[in-house]
Amino acid sequence: MLAKRIIPCLDIRDGQTVKGIHFEGLRQVGDPVELGAKYASQGADELVYLDISASEEGRRTFTDLVTRIAARIDIPFTVGGGIASVEDAGRLLEAGADKVTVNSAAVRNPALIDAIASKYGSQFIVVAIDARTVDGRWVVTTHGGKRPTERELFSWARESVERGAGEILFTSMDHDGTKNGYPCETFARLSELPVPIIASGGAGNIDHIAEVLTRGCADAALAASIFHYDEIPIPVLKRELNRRGINVRL
Amino acid sequence: MIAVVDYDTGNLRSVADALHRAGAEFTLTSDAAVLRRADRVILPGVGEASSAMEKLRERGLDAVLPTLTCPVLGICIGMQLLCLSSEEGDARCLGIFPARVRRLTPADPRLKIPHVGWDTIAGLQTPLFAEVAETSYVYYVHSFAAELCPATIATTDYGGGFSAALHRDNFYGTQFHPEKSGATGARIIQNFLTLR
Numbered sequence: 001m002l003a004k005r006i007i008p009c010l011d012i013r014d015g016q017t018v019k020g021i022h023f024e025g026l027r028q029v030g031d032p033v034e035l036g037a038k039y040a041s042q043g044a045d046e047l048v049y050l051d052i053s054a055s056e057e058g059r060r061t062f063t064d065l066v067t068r069i070a071a072r073i074d075i076p077f078t079v080g081g082g083i084a085s086v087e088d089a090g091r092l093l094e095a096g097a098d099k100v101t102v103n104s105a106a107v108r109n110p111a112l113i114d115a116i117a118s119k120y121g122s123q124f125i126v127v128a129i130d131a132r133t134v135d136g137r138w139v140v141t142t143h144g145g146k147r148p149t150e151r152e153l154f155s156w157a158r159e160s161v162e163r164g165a166g167e168i169l170f171t172s173m174d175h176d177g178t179k180n181g182y183p184c185e186t187f188a189r190l191s192e193l194p195v196p197i198i199a200s201g202g203a204g205n206i207d208h209i210a211e212v213l214t215r216g217c218a219d220a221a222l223a224a225s226i227f228h229y230d231e232i233p234i235p236v237l238k239r240e241l242n243r244r245g246i247n248v249r250l
Numbered sequence: 251m252i253a254v255v256d257y258d259t260g261n262l263r264s265v266a267d268a269l270h271r272a273g274a275e276f277t278l279t280s281d282a283a284v285l286r287r288a289d290r291v292i293l294p295g296v297g298e299a300s301s302a303m304e305k306l307r308e309r310g311l312d313a314v315l316p317t318l319t320c321p322v323l324g325i326c327i328g329m330q331l332l333c334l335s336s337e338e339g340d341a342r343c344l345g346i347f348p349a350r351v352r353r354l355t356p357a358d359p360r361l362k363i364p365h366v367g368w369d370t371i372a373g374l375q376t377p378l379f380a381e382v383a384e385t386s387y388v389y390y391v392h393s394f395a396a397e398l399c400p401a402t403i404a405t406t407d408y409g410g411g412f413s414a415a416l417h418r419d420n421f422y423g424t425q426f427h428p429e430k431s432g433a434t435g436a437r438i439i440q441n442f443l444t445l446r
Contacts, residue, residue, distance in 0.1 A: 002361075002408065003368040003387060040432065045368055071267050076389060076430050096263045098430065121297060123364055123391045166364065196362055219367070249368045249387040 003249040004213045004241070005045035005220035006234060007198065008227040010035060012081070013052050015061040017228070030228070033068050039227065040075045042234040045249055047073065048101070048169075048222060051081030063095050070096025078126055086115045093120060101169060103128040104142035107149055107156070110163060117164025126198070127165035129157060132173040138186065145173035154189065161193050168193065169222065171201035179204025179226075187216030198222050206232060206240050213246055252276035252443070253288035255315075257295075257305045259327065265294045268429035272439055282314040289320055290443065295327030299351065299394065300339025302327050316344055321445045322421045326392060329416060329423025338394045347416040347423060349399040354392070356409020364393045371414045371426070375403040378415065378422050380441050386434045388414070388426035395425055 010017045010032055017032045036047050049069065051062040059082060066079055079092050080101030089100045106112050106127055116125045130145050131138045131153040138153035157168050170190055172183050182202045191197045196219035199212040203223040212218045226232045238248045254265055256278040269276045269292075276292075277284065285291055293315065295302050306312045315322070315332075324332045331343050336351035343351070354363055368387040371379075395412035398405065404415035406425075416423040422442065428435035 001370065002365065005367055070263060071270065074268065074271065074430065074436060075432050076391075076427075094263075096267065098264070123296075123366065167366070194362055196366055219362070 001247050003045065003247050004218075005198075006043070006209075006238060006241075006248065007046045007048055007220050007222040008036075008039045008044050008234070009048040009050065009200070009222050009224045010228075011050050011052050011224065012062060012065065014055070014058045015065055018052070032065055033072050035228075036069055036073050036077070039234060040073050043238050043249065044075065044234055046075060046220070047077040049077060049079045050101070051079070053081070063091060066092055066095035066097055080126070080128060084109075085112070086119055089116045089120065089124070093124065099124050099126050099166070101126040101128040103130065106160065107140060107142050107151060110159065113160055113163040113165055117166070122164045122166035122195075125165055126167040126169050127157075127160040128169040128171070129153060129160070130171045130173050130176075141173055145176070153186070157190055157193060161195050165195060167196045167198060167219075169198040169200055173201070175202030176200070177225075178202055179208075181208040182212040182216060182218075182221075184211050184216035187212055187218050191217035191219075196220065206237055209237065210241055210244055210246060213241070251288055252290040252292065253285050254278050255285065255291065255293045255311065255328075256280050257302070257309055257311060259295045259297050259302045259305060262294055264427070264429045265292060265325065268436070268439055272436065272443060274443055280309045280311065282310060285311070285314055285318065288318075291315075291318055291320060291322045292442075293322065293324040293328035293331065295325065295331065297327060298339055299327055299330050299336035299343070300341035303331055303336075303339075303341045303343060306331065312344060316346060319420055321442065323442050324421070324423035325429070326425060326427060329425055330394065330396065332416070332421060332423050333396050336394060346421050347396065347399065347401045347413075347418055349396040349401065349413055349416065351394050351396050353394055354408060354412070358409045361409045364391055365395075365408050366391045368431075369406050369408065369426075371404045371406055373402070373405045376417050376422070377445055378417065378438060378441050379404065382434060382437055382441075388424075388428065388431040388434055388438075390426045392425060396423075
């Protein structure tokens, strides 16, 4: 039976892992390749590396890092952050990434999803969506949640799938960094789409992850700080999910 | 020497990286003479079956591959090309494994396509799976799969059973990606490299 996936997310700036609360107050948590290898050996099902470098040099460093990750890590990994063209995606594929995520650039230019999917296949493109509620409506945001857009979450998610997204990674900016749990009803509605849904942003304990994988119907849960700071070691999390009857790879 | 068939179907790096991790020496090639001299041949592949088949034909490899006598391992699309045919692009394939490749159509509508992630393999046969436990998890990403047939040496159920792996004579194939399947995958690659 297909297992629910547990995905640690590593934010990378200038080649180093960082994690901040609400994308601010960043602090360093370790070497990306070593940290990824540690997670893989602990039973992570996949890894996500997001480049949050602001500089051109930071982005070049990231591509070199992707090559080193691919050489070392024997589970799938996804990379994202600042991918704005088919060429950007192709460069990361060449460097060894299994998938890319696009976010702000796809909102600005939705045809980017079609272009990447038709060149490299839907399995290669994950559309990441950040959204927050405004007057009870989910508004898609860009630039780490700072800029609201005209788009609404569910219609944008559907459009992304129709354009070729192979998976949807949704982060609630209302919940990200709060450790109060995920918006499960919203995930359950997203999961009506015919592609896997990755839940991100808000996990503070095992109950939250169990809920989003069951009530929220998510196919995967992505988290950062609970893993980086060893608050919930992956083996403990997976054993407990298994004990609760959730199908995970042990 | 191990030859990895380079026929321009995208990313060979993950297979190359896995062979590096296994400590194996290999060459990337589409040269028929090199393939004929090889001790092992790996046929990787991502993308679309009919265009991948066309790329094999352009290089004359459709005639070479079936004549190889060393152990050959097809991975994902590489395995599908060793089957009879594929519904993807209505491709006629090399016919080594007596199975047709069909679009996954899970009976349960909640099962999503592509089938992506970690799933279990069962009914494991042949030395390819030596020391691999029944219901081990392996990594999949695909929308088409080979039907069950007498050459099936491992199965996965995703709203219906399909061939997770195939074997006939010196030919082996896996629908899953051993190069991305952690310790289980590393074991399977090591088993392939030490097949007699």
